[in-house]
Structure formats: structure tokens, C-alpha cells
Amino acid sequence: MGKRTIVPFGPQHPVLPEPIHLDLALEDETVIEAIPSIGFVHRGLEKLVEKKDFQEYTYVAERICGICSFMHGMGYCMAVENIMSLTVPDRAEFLRTIWAELSRIHSHLLWLGLLADSIGFESLFMHCWRMREQILDLFDMTTGGRVIFSVCKIGGVRKDIDEEKLKRIVDVLNNIEDELRSLTSVFLEEQSIKGRLSGVGVLSQADAFGLGAVGPMARASGIVTDTRTLGYSAYPHVKFNIITAQEGDCFARTKVRIEEIFEAISIIRQCAALIPSDTLIAEPVKGLPKGEYFARLEQPRGEVIYYVKANGTKFLDRMRVRTPTFANLPALLQTLKGSELADVPVLVLTIDPCISCTER
């Protein structure tokens, strides 16, 4: 038996963009247990729902997280719309889908960059983020914000995308697709990356299922799960594949995310072709919500669940978010067991942690 030590990891660590603390119990260089502690960026956004008008709260919901901000606003709006039996206009549904998929591309490119950075491949990191910048410019052009869009509202969306801008989006995506192909060959064929990621942090299919992993984490372990297939928003109108891999290691998770970018590009292309040309983009909100609803949607990191309970006044009773990172934490702790200390930063990164979502 080797020497046992406990190494504190985080909340401030060069590879972590957000604060999570792990106490790593080591035997020589091998992790035998990881004990997490979170709560460094708790902001009490769920409690705020009792103080803010339910329509204004959309702005707060968007600020739960900076990466999937649009989908947080969308999830909250979907829940309230269902309570109030509001039908969102078709064009608004397509616009929401376009923005949601653009968010997925930007989130996955950001993650690929961070992964390259965590294994010390600086130039690849720069290339990923350079490509991501083009997506952020598209957000700037269509919504008026780079990170927080404030375009989703209860009953529809605030801003429309005209024909010219839709064409521009498709053009930019065509460029990105070409560039991404060369980037894909680096990520999936380069020996140094393969050596660093293959066989590291294997999560078996049974573990992924038993520990309730969601999103790319579960799909990389061979579980076919995707909330988009439930058919919310404009997803029933478009065709897309659920990307899965069997290996369950860090390399498989990278592969799944890269291929999801291509799928997202294809979804946006279909949406741009199918979008109805009517002018109505928002249904007026009449009355106050009463009742409760669970809204589920697929964020870049996995399935997010929004629970909203309304009491018939303009302030909601309760709003609860189950974020994908929270669901993926038990799976992370499982993969950490038995891993090398040097692999811990990469492993923590491959679940695509979003701690500010988790703590709200």
C-alpha cells in the first residue's frame, strides 16, 4: 500500500474557469476518492423569483449562466407559457431553435478550446476561440448582445432575424464547417491528443445510467438520450442524429461534442430553409399564471429541468432549475476514482462543468 495524502484541488485552479473544490484522497499518484464541495458562487437567483414580476424574471433566468444563457431564458419561458397555455408563434419557435443551436456551437467550441488549453495545446485553443468569435459576432448582429441576448420573452421572442441576416448566418456557418473539418482532424487524429485522452476516465454505460449522467457525458458512454427528441420548439420539423460513442472515455466525449457541432450546423441550415415567413413573433401575455409545470430541454451540457409553480399573482411561488452539471457531478466522482493525479484537470473539464449554473 502506498502513502496516503489528501490534495486540495480548486476552487482556484489554472484549468478551472469556475470555482469547484475537490479534496482528492491519493494513494501515491492514484486518486482513491474525491470529495467535492460547491457553494462558492451561490447568488440566490431561485429565491429572487418571489420578488420579481414573472415577466421580468426572464432577464434574471438568462443570467443564471453565461454560456447557455439563451437556453435558460428559453426553459423558463417554456415553463410559464405551458402554465398559461400560450401558443408561441411558429416563426418564434424557429428563431428560438436557431439561437439555441448557435449557442450549442459556441459552447462546444469554447469547451474544445478549454480542453486544448488544459492539455497544453495553446495554438489549438486559440484556433477554437477564433472560430467561436464568429458565432459571437452573429449573436451581436441578430440579438444585440454577445453573451446575454435578452431576446426570449414569455409568448415568443423580442427580435426577428430578416432574410439577409439568415443568409449571413448560413454563410458564416459554411465557413466554420470547413474550418472545423481541419480542426476535427487535429482533435481526432493527432497522436499527442489521442494519447492524452484515450482510455482516460472511462465511464461505463451501466455507471452512466446508474449515476444519472446527462448530455454528451451519457451519450459518450453509449446511452441514446437527447431531450430534443421530445419535440419542443421547432425540433419536430428538423432531422438530426443523436451522436453517441461507446468507449466512455475523454476521447469519446470530445468526439461526441465535435460531431454535435456539425449536427447543430445542419439543424440551423434546415431551420433557415423551413422558417415560416409570417410576421408574428410574439403572442401577447394576458392574465396571470396559475399552476405548475416541468419544462425539459437539451442544453449544450445536457438536459436541464425547469420547475415553475405559479399561484395566480404576478410573483411565482417557486422556480427550480436542475442543471446538467449538477446531474453529471456523481459521474465525475466515479471517473475520478482510480485516475492519476495528472489527469484530474482533464477529467474535471470533460464533463464541461458549469458551476455557476449548478449553484445559481
Add this chain to the structure above:
Amino acid sequence: MFSMVKTVLLSMFKRPSTVSYPQKAKINDPLVRGQVTIAIEACIFCGICGRKCPTNAIEISKAEAFWQIERFNCIQCGCCAEVCPKKCLAMSSELTGASAEQRKDKYSRA
């Protein structure tokens, strides 16, 4: 090996992907939500923008006829401009410059 040489050569002759910001001004799309502007002559001091503001950055007094905004509390959501009944509030694409101090801008009808 060949692809690496290609990338190096391309990178040598390509323009930088970034904007050399202070030397070259960044022109924002007119849609960009930079900061709130007010046409104070048209304002009726109804106070709806202040009540709807998610961060309570706006202060209004009907008696003293002023409209005041705390620039760094403002989150540029555009809510005030949307609810304004006289449409005297708008979002300009210019951003608020950095500052070490809080910046309160007070507009009053003289």
C-alpha cells in the same frame, strides 16, 4: 507535416483575427445594446421604466422632474426602452466606458 507548413504560411500572411482596439475603433452593429439614452423633453416621468428595471438602476422623480440612471448597475437588458409609453428611452450601440467610480447620470428638464 505538410498541413503544419500550410498553417504556418497562412498565418504569416493573413491579417490578424483581432481588432487592434484602441487604435482602431470597433464599430458596433446598430442593434447592439450599449447604453440607455433618454430624450428628456419627451419624458413624462411616469416611472414605469424604474419599476420594471430588474436591477433598480433607474430613479425618477415627478416632483423634481428628473430621470437618473446608475450606469454600472444597468445590465443593458433593454426592458426600460421596451416599456416606455412615450418611447423616449432607447438603447444606443455605444458602450459605457470603464471607470473606477460609480457613474450616475442625471437628466432633468430645465
